[in-house]
Amino acid sequence: xxxxxxxxxxxxxxxxxxxxxxxxVTLLRYRKAWNLDINLRPVSLDGIxxxxxxxxxxxxxxxxxxxxxxFGRMAERWGLDIRLPPGRPSPxxxxxxxxFLRALKDVESPDVLTQCTVLFFEEYYSTHTSPVAxxxxxxxxxxxxxSRGQGPLSxxxxxEIWALAASAEIEERVQKDVKEVVSKFKTxxxxxxxxxxxPLDDRPLSREEKLKNPIERTDYQSFFxxxxxxxxxxxxxxxxxxxxxxxxxxxxxxxRALGLxxxxxxxxxxxLNSDLKAML
Amino acid sequence: xxxxxKxxxxxxxxxxxxxxxxxxATLLRYKExxxxxxxxxxxxxxxxxxxxxxxxxxxxxxxxxxIILDKGRISDQYSVDIRSPPGHPxxxxxxxxxxxxxxxxxxxxxxxxxxxxxxxxxxFYAVQTDYRTEQFxxxxxxxxxxxxxxxxxxxxxxTRHKEGIKEDVKNAVENYGMFGxxxxxxxxxxxxxxxxxxxxxxxDAMGWWLGPEYVWxxxxxxxxxxxxxxxxxxxxxxxxx
Numbered sequence: 402x403x404x405x406x407x408x409x410x411x412x413x414x415x416x417x418x419x420x421x422x423x424x425x426v427t428l429l430r431y432r433k434a435w436n437l438d439i440n441l442r443p444v445s446l447d448g449i450x451x452x453x454x455x456x457x458x459x460x461x462x463x464x465x466x467x468x469x470x471x472f473g474r475m476a477e478r479w480g481l482d483i484r485l486p487p488g489r490p491s492p493x494x495x496x497x498x499x500x501f502l503r504a505l506k507d508v509e510s511p512d513v514l515t516q517c518t519v520l521f522f523e524e525y526y527s528t529h530t531s532p533v534a535x536x537x538x539x540x541x542x543x544x545x546x547x548s549r550g551q552g553p554l555s556x557x558x559x560x561e562i563w564a565l566a567a568s569a570e571i572e573e574r575v576q577k578d579v580k581e582v583v584s585k586f587k588t589x590x591x592x593x594x595x596x597x598x599x600p601l602d603d604r605p606l607s608r609e610e611k612l613k614n615p616i617e618r619t620d621y622q623s624f625f626x627x628x629x630x631x632x633x634x635x636x637x638x639x640x641x642x643x644x645x646x647x648x649x650x651x652x653x654x655x656x657r658a659l660g661l662x663x664x665x666x667x668x669x670x671x672x673l674n675s676d677l678k679a680m681l
Numbered sequence: 682x683x684x685x686x687k688x689x690x691x692x693x694x695x696x697x698x699x700x701x702x703x704x705x706a707t708l709l710r711y712k713e714x715x716x717x718x719x720x721x722x723x724x725x726x727x728x729x730x731x732x733x734x735x736x737x738x739x740x741x742x743x744x745x746x747x748i749i750l751d752k753g754r755i756s757d758q759y760s761v762d763i764r765s766p767p768g769h770p771x772x773x774x775x776x777x778x779x780x781x782x783x784x785x786x787x788x789x790x791x792x793x794x795x796x797x798x799x800x801x802x803x804x805f806y807a808v809q810t811d812y813r814t815e816q817f818x819x820x821x822x823x824x825x826x827x828x829x830x831x832x833x834x835x836x837x838x839x840t841r842h843k844e845g846i847k848e849d850v851k852n853a854v855e856n857y858g859m860f861g862x863x864x865x866x867x868x869x870x871x872x873x874x875x876x877x878x879x880x881x882x883x884x885d886a887m888g889w890w891l892g893p894e895y896v897w898x899x900x901x902x903x904x905x906x907x908x909x910x911x912x913x914x915x916x917x918x919x920x921x922x
Binding site: 452453454456457460461463464466467471474475478583587589622623625628629631632635636645652654 | 733734735736738741743744746747750751754755757758854858860861876877879880882883885886889890893899
């Protein structure tokens, strides 16, 4: 059982990074179980690699083949019906999207930013709309097909934010963000989690007083990639357990495309995306 | 409850890679619990890097701070001491160690190979004896007798093993798509399918892939938290190997 105090998480991501989707979904699923306060920070992966060099974000072909294969495996294990987009748009082509998300972060609430991020990820990895096409942004106006109604932004609001995203201010902020994460957190790729542990508070105060004046969090660590969630749980403390892609540990019992003997249920992608749709 | 059928896992590892040490230790801890048939295979990572034109993260300076942080905390989490000796990895090469382990694998078999690997890893990372000295090899006595040790060391410098290492690198890259260590090739018991897993952090994914009866419970199969290496002692926690 996680303590009442929230764990602050900075989630540094880019829509173009497939593993960012997986880690994003994981953080949303564990939000209640670990009492997370997620601060979404959309960045330009292109901008990061311009500073740090190609390295991890641009591997040799044999490594790329493995990473793509591993992504397919992880998508199935996480119960997500997602595939790498055909044609593999380069991170540079998503710069407008990064500006839009950064503008959203400034003017809208974190909930709206979360919803829009989910919709963009789905549009990019499930529906496979090209990110340079204007139709890509219809998802935040119309919402998810399952919700059959208004998306998080109205058409007029979308136009306002689109205009703001094209301004020089947002461009400057995006560049500043990239410089900050690289110099402060030594980020070199996405997805990048910065977790601020709940500090030990042994002051002689009552519970309410401690919650009103919390100790400043100075202890933080970085976690890169989708395979560090158990290490994140180890860092946060013994009350935080990593149970796999689902916090109730049900990944072992989900039906699989591989058709292992003894599992009578057929693989049904529609059913597996239901918990994601419930968040929208 | 260990699974009834045996699954086969081949671990390709190198002494120079601390993540190989994590994978080696964890795999042997889970050998009984997952009823695994483990095939340890020493391979020369430097050769793999050259053959695939890949670069290890230690040669990418912007990634080094994260790697240092990550190694330390995984060392704590998995209770494996990888405090690296001075000059590692830039000034060290594991070529002779891999030749030796390859000879041990052929001459002595898997059990002795596992023990020799463990001793060499400990001597290299924890005790930090210089691997170029004669004193380094004394750690393998009495697992191997002094005569046997000298014999296998001589054998490892023959053409058979020197060329064999290059063959191994070529086979691993072409058959398994290997580009780094640790590299695990797992064969599922239920349908005989084969898949590859790169890194010491893929055990829970491998457990999921092998089947629902392969449960990952963290660094130890009984779910216990290990004794941290780098952080200070807490009273009441007993060290485990």
